[in-house]
Amino acid sequence: MTRIGVVAVVATLLVGAMPGVAAQPMQEANLLVSLPSLGTVTWRCGIAPGSYNLGFRVFERGASTEARLVVGGLVVLSRTVHPGHAWRLPAAGREQRLELSQFTGAGTLKATVSARFERRPVASHCYRYSPPNLVVRVAARR
Template sequence: ASATVRGPFLLVSLPSLGTVDWRCDAARQPGLALGFRAFSAGADLYLRLRAGGRTVLRRQILPGQMIRFPYLQARIQRLDFVQGTKAGTLRASVTVNFLPGFGYCWPYFPPRMDVRVLPRR
């Protein structure tokens, strides 16, 4: 990791799924990226990163697994999660908006985000 990278900083913890974070690298452009760490006591889940109107990547994530997403130019980035178990399917999304003109390189300057969790059915 570069000496200029700060973070990861906790953004949100999603029930039964894991935690979403972000990191900053002031020396690169674009310099903001998301990350996710699945809870080790959870179940497999499927994750999709969307940005700029397209799917950047899809992944199956195992319990305890961590993923660092690429630095993207898009200021709005969305993570969609689906976890199916015998108890039902849990869905969640986190939309992060890195508004221009803000310094997101500190844990006390989190980006704007909208979180949605849909109960198991």
């Protein structure tokens, strides 16, 4: 075996033995909710324990959408997300709110997705079968 091959095997074994690496089984985004005419909201585990990422993707045939991440009552980030594009939000704490507004000729569509990642004794929110507590509100206005 070459020197590079040995280093790769040793590195793989060390990473597998590191505490916390196996505790993060879900690194890909998982569907949290699909919002009518707006898009989809996803979640994943952050790198630090107790941190979680939300994400938002506008439907291909949707319209540009104003999105805001609210943590602790403060707007942390805001962005315009265009059809077919996604916004992967940074890891934040256990309570996060995503506020979405879409303005079209037909009217305004607003949605709020509030996620609460509570401590769980059995399975953390890092498993796709263990989503956070969720409150979703969608309202259309002319």
